[in-house]
Structure formats: C-alpha cells, structure tokens
Amino acid sequence: MKVKNLAYLIAATGVMIGILFSVRVGALTIAAALGFFLAPDIRQKRTIEIVIPVALFVSLITIALALPRR
Secondary structure, three states, rough: OHHHHHHHHHHHHHHHHHHHHHHHHHHHHHHHHHHHHHHHOOOOOOHHHHHHHHHHHHHHHHHHHHOOOO
C-alpha cells in the first residue's frame, strides 16, 4: 500500500507543478505517478484494466511532447 500512497503524492505534486510552473513537466510527473500506481499489481489485472491506464500514460507523454517550448 505504500507504493500507491507514494503514487498519490507524486500525482499531487505533478498537478501543482503543472499549475504553478510547467504543464509539460506536470504531465510527465503525473505519467510517472500513473506508472508507480499500476506497477505493484499489474499481473492480476484484466486486459481492459491495463489498456485504459496505458492509453492515459501515452496521452500524457504526447501532451508533454506536443506543447510548444518557451
């Protein structure tokens, strides 16, 4: 359960970074938190329970790469 709590903390940090500083870094931080959240019990999940979070992960990274640099 500690890993999921860490994932929540990283996600909250990513949201704050996205609001205050950089949306690009915030999106990458939230994607990392999603990875931490899914990692412990990925083997026990059904296929659809894996596909949707992976799609979110890919879309967050795509958003981070597509944003213009300042």
